[in-house]
Amino acid sequence: MIHFYQNSISGFPFALLSQMPVLKELRLYGNQISGFPTITSQSLEVLSLGYNPLGTLPVTAFASTPSLTEIHLYWAAITDILPGTIVNMNNLTMVSLRDNHLTSLPEACIVMPGLPYTNVYLHNNTITSVAPNAITGVGGGVVGPSRQPTDGAGGDHVETHAGGRCYPSTSGVTP
Numbered sequence: 001m002i003h004f005y006q007n008s009i010s011g012f013p014f015a016l017l018s019q020m021p022v023l024k025e026l027r028l029y030g031n032q033i034s035g036f037p038t039i040t041s042q043s044l045e046v047l048s049l050g051y052n053p054l055g056t057l058p059v060t061a062f063a064s065t066p067s068l069t070e071i072h073l074y075w076a077a078i079t080d081i082l083p084g085t086i087v088n089m090n091n092l093t094m095v096s097l098r099d100n101h102l103t104s105l106p107e108a109c110i111v112m113p114g115l116p117y118t119n120v121y122l123h124n125n126t127i128t129s130v131a132p133n134a135i136t137g138v139g140g141g142v143v144g145p146s147r148q149p150t151d152g153a154g155g156d157h158v159e160t161h162a163g164g165r166c167y168p169s170t171s172g173v174t175p
Contacts (some may be wrong), residue, residue: 005048008028017041029053040064045091048072060084065158070094074121087111096121103127105115105134112137 001024004012009031017023018040026041029050038055039047044065052074062068062085069091078100086095090113102125112118114137 001025002029003027004031008032010034014039017044026049027072036061038064041067041080042052043067046070046072048073050076050096053077056081056086057081059083061085062089063088066090068092072096074101075099079103081109082106083108084111085109089113090114093117094119094121097125098122099124101126105131107131107133108136112139114139 003025005027007030009028010033012028012031012033014037017026020041021043022082023041025046026044027046027048029048029052029062031052033052034050034055036049036056036058039061039138041064047065047066047070049102050072051074053126054073055078057073057078057080061072066089068089070093071086072094075098078097079102081097081102083106086092086109087109091110092113093115095110095112096119098121102122105127110129112120116136116139118133120138131165
């Protein structure tokens, strides 16, 4: 595990992660890393880059990190998430994109693997539109775009067939 949180790091040797075959956790939140880095790791399970000025989240952001179980990208100045960005991660149980600058969620931007108790946190963005099937595969957890200025059903929630909750009920989220 590597924890360098709450420092002033602006550069990190992300290219070396592929040479660390047993590294499970990388926490670099609260630094000065700008732009989303290229990350290649077959073993990495927890990635925390919150509180860094990352900006745009490229569609290939997680293409070479198949073992991720948790993605923490809160307060990272993320403005966009493209279709196919968070996909093909069979162990993924938690995505936090809260407190960013997202305004919309396009179709198939977050495809969870359907595991029990998966969580997607999107609160405190400025989301005004959510495409049908923007988030899929939530298996019994919580999808939380609550307190968004969407045209959904306010703070009400609906239970998904897997026992999960979607906020608001017309949010474009499917189990």
